[in-house]
Amino acid sequence: MIEVRNVNKTFNKKQILFDVSAKFEAGQTNLIIGQSGHGKTVLLKSIVGLHSIDSGEIIYGNKVFSGMSFTDQKEIRQQIGMLFQGSALFDSLTVEENVKFPLDMFSNKSTEEKLDRVNFCLNRVNLENVNHLYPSEISGGMQKRVAIARAIALNPKYLFCDEPNSGLDPKTSIVIDNLIYEITKEYGITTIMNTHDMNSVMAIGEKIIYIHSGRKLWEGNKEDILVAKEKELNDFVFASELFKRIKRNV
Structure with missing residues (x-):
């Protein structure tokens, strides 16, 4: 499990993350969703240690990762797998x-x-x-x-995926989603995936947090998300014609 507690992050005097707290469970596909520019990528990179945080804690298991020196973080970093947006x-x-x-x-x-x-x-x-x-x-x-x-x-014990379906056709995206889900279950990995693809959310979203303007506005699963009441989340989820039709039938 990975837990973030009251995480704040600022770049050039502009605050990007505001007091974000969440738990990401082992053996589950944990998704961070939200519009571009609202902080979900900053949160993912902060969790993995690519950004240092201003305040709060990032905890791997029972170890406070954010409070360790770079050298002490090495053991945990060796347990991390990364899937970058452009494959890299x-x-x-x-x-x-x-x-x-x-x-x-x-x-x-x-x-x-x-x-x-x-x-x-x-x-x-x-x-x-x-x-x-x-x-x-x-x-x-x-x-x-x-x-x-x-x-x-x-x-790895932990797998981070940054927009893994970016640039892929829908059929190939399904293949990638299924692989990530299967590997997560097979090896009991704590998988955290950053995405704005609602098809991925509905296919493999076991634990979902929605980031809006740098704040965690909502959390739940793929069943909960279709009946959520938050306006900003609804605007995000039902932006496409396909999901507007789904909403009418919920």
């Missing part, structure tokens, strides 16, 4: 080398053990015969699956 694969490395990269950085496994783990992770995301291809030689959806394989290479 190394163009000059093959698929195999990309997935092996965190193993080279943070494990003492032999070369044979590393390659076994790489192949296991690639098989887990349903990729075969792509080891020696470069990112430019595979599709965007396949790149995302390679990025997931890399994110789970170290068998």
Whole structure:
């Protein structure tokens, strides 16, 4: 589990996060949703330690991560997998080398053990015969699956996904959502996913928090969200014609 308590964050004298508190459960897909520019990405990056917070606490298990030195945070950082918005694969490395990269950085496994783990992770995301291809030689959806394989290479306890379906077609987005959900359940990972894609919310949103103007305005699950009363949340959820039709039938 990860918990944030009364987190505040300011950039250049402008406050971005206001007293945000939430719990993100292990073995669940925890989603942070909200409009662009309202603080959800800042919250995600603060939780993972890419931004320092002004006040409050970020707790991993029973350890106050935000109060540790950078050196002391290393043990927890090694238990974190990251899936970035643009996949963030190394163009000059093959698929195999990309997935092996965190193993080279943070494990003492032999070369044979590393390659076994790489192949296991690639098989887990349903990729075969792509080891020696470069990112430019595979599709965007396949790149995302390679990025997931890399994110789970170290068998993380925590998985962070920043807009994982950005730029993908709806069919491929479903594949990525399902993979994230399956891996979360299979390994009991605490998964935190930042998204504005309501299709993802309705597919895999077990715990959802809605960030509006830097504040946590609402929390619940995908069933609760369709009958929520908060105007700002409703404006966000039912912005598309599809979800307007869903609302009329709720």
